[in-house]
Amino acid sequence: MILGVIDHDRGSLDPLSLQMLTFGRRLAERVGVSLHAVVLGDEAKEFSEPLGRHGVDTVHVVAEDRLEDYAPAAWAQAVLEIVDELAPEAVLAPGTDRGNEVLAHLGAKAGLPFAANCTSALPEDAGDAYIVMRQRWGGSLLEEARLEGIPKLLTVAPHAVAAEEVPAATSVVVETHTPAFTDEDFVVRIVERIGSAGQKVSLPEARVVVGGGRGVGGPEGFASLEQLAALLGGIVGVSRVVTSAGWRPHSDQVGQTGAKIAPEIYIACGISGAIQHMVGCKGAKRILAINSDPNAPIMAKADYAIIGDLHAVIPALIDEIMRAQGGSK
């Protein structure tokens, strides 16, 4: 059996979990085993239906009062008990902050190797190891590696596969587990949450991202990008030069050491397209580059381009969109 660890935040499912299940289902079919999922926390029982549509036949729900909020060591401990009981062939998690964290804890607890952010995994021809392809440098380089261990521990790189429903989902078996936790498992846990004022979407979830780079010229240049993003129900993201210069907070940064985005469209304004930035935009369905330099590296990665000064183009875009929206009402 292959066991997928579902990443969710107090009952809100991280969509990368579904990509991980598709990756896991294909691997399970290849190896000839079934796909199970494990969900930590009681509120997540209602996931069984969407998980079933993604090929899961058994969902292991771990219920315990203290799992009401995230605690990485406790999540790993619960998974470890299921591993000990059911001996899966491999344990997978999405390559999210939590997915990577929980599997690293599991690897440390069980003394097993762990391969982070894999884009493929296959059993080797002779022997028990998996041959995985995993991301280095945020995805600008790949590494083929041999992963040993019983079970194999790996996370699935975001957007390595698209989530795919199975044609005929059968009903899902739900099994409840109550592992024996120690107080130590809850030393690291969320004790408080601080919400950000007024921000409705986060960068990884935004359907539209308006990006700004060096070409924006300074902190005041972002007013028009903000306006454009707001009109499209999107959010502003920036390249590393912008945060290093102190024009915008680091939380706006997109790239290897910032957020990874996956919008319907990424409108990149005055961004040259350094690889450290572009690995954060791999999940974008389309890229529209607005740049005065037709030879900027970003042109090789963009689907659409406007050649011109963003300070002239964006106001024109804003006018045109407002006119279009006014007309459709």
Added chain:
Amino acid sequence: MNVLVCVKRVPMTGGRISLTPDEQEIDVSYLGFTVSPHEECAVEEAVRLVEAHGGSTTVLTLGPQEAVEQLRDAMATGVDRGVLLETDGEDWDPIATTEAIVERIRVEQDAGTVFDVLLFGNEAADSGDYQVGIRVAYALGMPCVTGVKELEVKDGEAVAKREAGGGREVFRVPLPAVFTVREGINLPRYPSVPGRLKAKQKPLERVRPERRTGGPQKVRLVLPEEHRTEVEVLGNGPDAAPKVVELLRRIGVLSA
């Protein structure tokens, strides 16, 4: 308070990565070296903690003898001493790296240096394994908070915050503890000229740990297929605006 910060020497990759003919390494013939932005911030955080609370800072790296450069860089911004766990330059997997670091921390402890705070980058820039800090914490029986963007230490306790879904998650843990740090926790200072001169005089120890393996085991490096797009130029300057609206309608971002 004693703070340990661990860094890793990595090449400064520019526009394009190329590989050595045996596909084992990045061709670094024309590249300079640095540490990841996360680790630059971890070094700065270590220096700030000791500036605020007193004590001493140690920077440690596992790498080739040239990694002394990265240790001196850290010492130039205020770290007190350096430890090089010297290798022949080949990659060590995360389990092997963890063991070498833990072994050294135990030696330090036996010699009287007990670390209260251990800082790592959230993930190494090159290998991106997301695990060495956590494995070190388990080996030493310490708690570990990852992805830290704000750290406050007081009375043997730390409050660490990290970003999640547009907000912040708050953790409170007893010390000693391990924290893996993300870029943005601070804005690192640049080393001053006197700082660079002083760094040359600061103590630096070299040790050669025994080579071991734990996995995963690197087979070869592969350059990803370059996803080159055929770019469609919608126009020049502001006149392109109507074309953009058309595109946004077609993809459903604007209602038709």
